[in-house]
Amino acid sequence: MLKTVVLGAKANPARYSYKCVKSLIKHGFEAVPVGKITGKIEEVDILTGQPDIKDVHTISIYLNEESQKEYYEYIFKLNPERIIFNPGTHNQELIDMVKEKGIEVISDCALIMLSSEMY
Numbered sequence: 225m226l227k228t229v230v231l232g233a234k235a236n237p238a239r240y241s242y243k244c245v246k247s248l249i250k251h252g253f254e255a256v257p258v259g260k261i262t263g264k265i266e267e268v269d270i271l272t273g274q275p276d277i278k279d280v281h282t283i284s285i286y287l288n289e290e291s292q293k294e295y296y297e298y299i300f301k302l303n304p305e306r307i308i309f310n311p312g313t314h315n316q317e318l319i320d321m322v323k324e325k326g327i328e329v330i331s332d333c334a335l336i337m338l339s340s341e342m343y
Contacts, residue, residue: 227254227279228334229302231295232286233270235263240310240335241286247338256280274298284308284334289315300325308334 228248233241241257245265248255256277257270264270271277274295280302285292292315299307299318306328309315314331322329330337337343 225252225254226281227256227277228282228284229277229280229304230255230257230284230286231299232291233257233259233265234261234286235259235265235270239286244284244286244310244334244338247335251338251343253343274301277302280304282306282308284310285313286310287313289313289318292318296321306330308332308337310334 230241230245233245236242242265245255245257245268249266255268257265257268258275259270260272262270262272281304283299283302283304285307296318304327307322309331310333319329
């Protein structure tokens, strides 16, 4: 089962990060929500800080460009195979760094990718 870290997760059902975690679970993926505030999405705890997570396949980003900066080192420490920059999260500086490390970059909506079986 492919593991996805949802970076910028919130326990608010109206937020896209919340919807992404629910959709990942529904589609059979392992979702690991990481956010600034603890809470739950379905039965999954939102982890805070920069937790050590093993075997990460994908990071789906739900943070604006400025908020991403404190996570640069963390993102590379997780060693993902790909990173999804969802709408509103485009960050050319990070995209260039990610590509330099040979990590796949996708600028798309994870929710649409999941619903269209392109994930």
